[in-house]
Amino acid sequence: MSRMQSNQPLPTTTNLKRGQEEEEERFLIGLSTTHAQNQHQPQTNESRVFRLFVPLFRVASAKGLTNTGTLKGFDQTINLILDESHERVYSTTQGVEQVVLGLHIIRGDNVAVVGELDDNMDSRLDLSSIRAEPLNSVVH
Numbered sequence: 108m109s110r111m112q113s114n115q116p117l118p119t120t121t122n123l124k125r126g127q128e129e130e131e132e133r134f135l136i137g138l139s140t141t142h143a144q145n146q147h148q149p150q151t152n153e154s155r156v157f158r159l160f161v162p163l164f165r166v167a168s169a170k171g172l173t174n175t176g177t178l179k180g181f182d183q184t185i186n187l188i189l190d191e192s193h194e195r196v197y198s199t200t201q202g203v204e205q206v207v208l209g210l211h212i213i214r215g216d217n218v219a220v221v222g223e224l225d226d227n228m229d230s231r232l233d234l235s236s237i238r239a240e241p242l243n244s245v246v247h
Contacts, residue, residue: 162177162178162223162224162226163175163176163177163223163224163225163226163229164176164177164178164189164221164222164223164224165221165222165224166187166189166213166218166220166221167219167220167221167242168213168217168218168219169216169217169218169219169244169245170217170244170245171241171242171243171244171245172194172242173194173195173197173242174189174192174193174194174195174208174211174213175189175192175193175194175195175224175229176189176190176191176192176193176208176211177189177190177191177192179210182215184215184216185215185218185221186212186213186214186215187212187213187215187218187221188210188211188212189208189210189211189212189213190209190210190211191209191210192208192209192210192211193205193206193207193208194206194208195234196241197237197238197239197240197241197242198238198239198241199238199239199240200238201238202234202235202236202237202238203234203235203237203239205234219245
């Protein structure tokens with residue numbers, strides 16, 4: 108039976124907007140799920156996958172930037188949400204500078220490499236003594 112035959116009203120702009128807002132809210136709730144919350148919820152494939160992404164991660168972007176932080180969420184296009192993140196700026200003349208970013212979203216089309224980081228090993232690095240050239244941008 109078509110919508111016209113069932114006498115159901117056509118969706119209005121307000122209804123569509125409300126539906127989009129509800130969908131966005133469900134999406135954000137899914138992204139903000141943490142490991143602690145997953146322990147009290149029934150196990151789904153999504154929650155099993157998400158538990159793998161609790162540790163510290165380093166992301167190298169296509170623009171040559173490196174961001175480090177706790178992965179809080181991602182989606183099917185590899186958009187990433189990093190919390191407590193910072194960017195490391197490399198230089199050949201002085202030590203590595205860390206720029207605090209806090210909660211940071213990286214678009215999936217800008218992600219070149221994602222890797223898990225050993226927090227203990229990373230905290231033992233003397234960043235002031237490291238000299239390196241900045242990464243180049245990805246060329247397509």
